[in-house]
Amino acid sequence: MSRRFPLLCAALFAALGLHALPSAAADAPVLNVYSARHYQTDEALYAGFTEQTGIRVNRIEGKEDELLERLKNEGAASPADVLVTVDAARLAKADALGLFAPVESKTLAARIPEYLRTPTWIAFSTRARVIVYAKDSVNPADVASYESLADPKLKGKVCSRPGAHPYNLSLMAGLIGHLGEAKATEWAQGLVANFARPPRGGDTDQIKAVAAGECGVAISNSYYLARLMRSDKPEDQAVVAKVGMVWPNQASYGTHINVSGAGVLKHAPNREAAVKFLEYLASDRAQVYFADGNNEWPAVPGVKVDNPALAKLGPFKSDTQSVGVLAANQAEALKIFDRVGFR
Structure with missing residues (x-):
């Protein structure tokens, strides 16, 4: 049975359309991310975090409802540190389920405008x-x-x-x-x-x-x-x-404006790495990935991007409702x- 268990897990993940988290050495710094963003350009986003911090990112991608159900079922035993998803509606749903933990970060408070964050989740790009x-x-x-x-x-x-x-x-x-x-x-x-x-x-x-x-x-x-x-x-x-x-x-x-955002999960086993990841998403480097890779706008004011489509659409007054x-x-x-x- 012990030999078959990994195979059974792999089959289950495949049936759900999810990717299994790879095993890691006990002393290797890791971050486990559940993500409902499915953009190929995000690969550079995660690679940049590992390059900058040395923390390897294990990622499971799935549809929002699948990931939320998984987190509910895993409970305190969940290996997930961060949930990344799109739109305030989905972030609010995760928050209402009690999945997020409060985050205090001077970096996030300084870089992300107040109307784009809550005590438990933060927006990192807008559309x-x-x-x-x-x-x-x-x-x-x-x-x-x-x-x-x-x-x-x-x-x-x-x-x-x-x-x-x-x-x-x-x-x-x-x-x-x-x-x-x-x-x-x-x-x-x-x-x-x-x-x-x-x-x-x-x-x-x-x-x-x-x-x-x-x-x-x-x-x-x-x-x-x-x-x-x-x-x-x-x-x-x-x-x-x-x-x-x-x-x-x-x-x-x-x-x-809609948002892409993330939050640290309540039972995150790697909380310090999770907070670092959120702070990385607020960095100029990551903010440019959002804009140039998926035609979104940075959440951090003043970040310069090079996206011809966004430039052609021109400037506009955005709603700053919280x-x-x-x-x-x-x-x-x-x-x-x-x-x-x-x-």
Whole structure:
């Protein structure tokens, strides 16, 4: 049985689509990371941490729900030190399950703006939730804000991914914070009334639907558009040529931003290494990886990046509403979307 156990574990990990943590020498410094980010460019991120600190990174990648369930089942016996994932909704869910431990770090407090961190998890990159429109049929002045997407003049013209997706839940959580529950509910009702089709697909699908004339306007995370802009495929360039983009709410509270973030896990066996890793993610070197590798913006102000797509999108005023507020409003956001039929 003892010889078969590693094979059985490997088979189980393969069935779940996860990678097993390799064994390490007892005295070798290690960091065990569970990550729901699936970007090839993150390889350089982890390699940079090992190069800088000598701490080897063992990583398990999986879908958010799989990793959260795994952490719940492992409990105090979990080997994981850090959870890395995307969007305030998912970070808030992990926090609500009691998976994170408070982190005190002068480095993080000095480098990460207060609105991008909570006592238990920290955002390290941002991506904007933008409005994409059809150049040949929609006046950008008519879609200058999120609120405008509920205007009856856009009836039959709006496309979106499902409302229960964390990206949309975080946007709704932000609108609750700015508008209050009653007005945010009215907005959600108006948005649903304007749908060109039932919500489906991801953000790239929405952009392509606008380009194809299936709808006139859509909501998307900025990095999906930036990916198309940087693509060398003719079909992607054809899509980009047909759509325009608006930074919503520049005249008011600014464009809503999503985040990638991480937290130290409550039962982390290598807590010191975990805190060092979070501090590394706030370094200039790591911040550049986020921006240049995945078309995100650094969370640390003033970091210089070299990304032609981000440069072309230009500067914008971002919403500085606390990620703590976004986390607190997640449950209400889902309730409202369920009530108005945004699924």
